[in-house]
Amino acid sequence: MYSCIKHFSLCMLVILCFISCNNNTNYFNAIAKNDIPLKKPQKGDWLFSHKERMLTLGDYQKTYPLTPDGTRHTIYLKPIGDFSGLEWKQIELTRQYLENFFQIKTRIQQSSNNKIIPLGARRINQHHEQLLATYLRDTIIAVQKPKDAIVMMGIIEMDLYPSEKWNFVFGLASYDKGLAVGSIYRFHQRPLTPKQFNLSLQRLLKTSSHEIGHMFGLTHCIEANCLMNGTNSLAETDRSIARLCSGCQQKLNSTLKYDNKKRLQDLSVFFSKNKIENELALINADIVISE
Ligand SMILES: [Zn+2]
Ligand SMILES: [Zn+2]
Secondary structure, eight states, X not given: OHHHHHHHXXXXXXXXXXXXXXXHHHHHXXXXXXXXXXXXXXXXXXXXXXXXXXXXXXXXXXXXXXXXXXXXXXXXXXXXXXXOHHHHHHHHHHHHHHHHHHOSOEEEXXXXXXXXXXXXXXXXXXXXXXXXXHHIIIIIIHHTOOTTXXXXXXXXXXXXXXXXXXXXXXXXXXXXXXXXXXXXXXXXXXXXXXHHHHHHHHHHHHHHHHHHHHHTTOOOOOSSBOTTSOOSSHHHHHHSOSOOOHHHHHHHHHHXXXXXXXXXXXXXXXXXXXXXXXXXXXXXXXXXXXX
């Protein structure tokens, strides 16, 4: 009798898994119809000068991406620098957005003054001071990462550079350590005004979700117009979209295992509340096609 009950439970588990896997496959097949083809890269675009290889779903899973568990389950943002009231509002909106995007609890850690960065990790380039992104990521962010953090991203007010050869970088992530930094320096003129707010916020949302996407193992996407496309400039970031293509959604979902439809609904509410019209239209189209 006992083994019968056990056998029955096992069968139910297999059936439930079959139904859920099938629903997921239906979802990804449906939203694939909304994937926007990539345009041929022009001079100056990321793909014009970078040859990239796309991972299949199987290849992605073999990389064993960071996966939340009972111990490490929260995304942390760590602001570093002096931020205005409107910039703080952007950081809080970014927290809300990331919570919806990854369906993972997201917190803002206490901010630090940028005086904690030593002279050896600073330089003057084109008449302004920049901070060394790798130092910030691997030293400042690394030592302050809480025990329950699955990933942690610094949001820096000053401009960043990744190494002496490079002019600047918007953000930098480590795939295996769950550490990243991103700068808001190039997203708006100081002081941030209500007129600049929306565009600047979109840049921060795209950059932070792109970098955190890397930390969950997503590589640059070359299959469609997608949040995970590499970008070379602010103009290219502005042309890019915050939507993950169906292939990248399938990879992320295989790691984070959230409810795909709940995620779309949460993002739709966020975009609607914050009047981010283009992304709202894309998400709503995914909601309609996956019903
Ligand atoms: Zn990237
Ligand atoms: Zn993609």
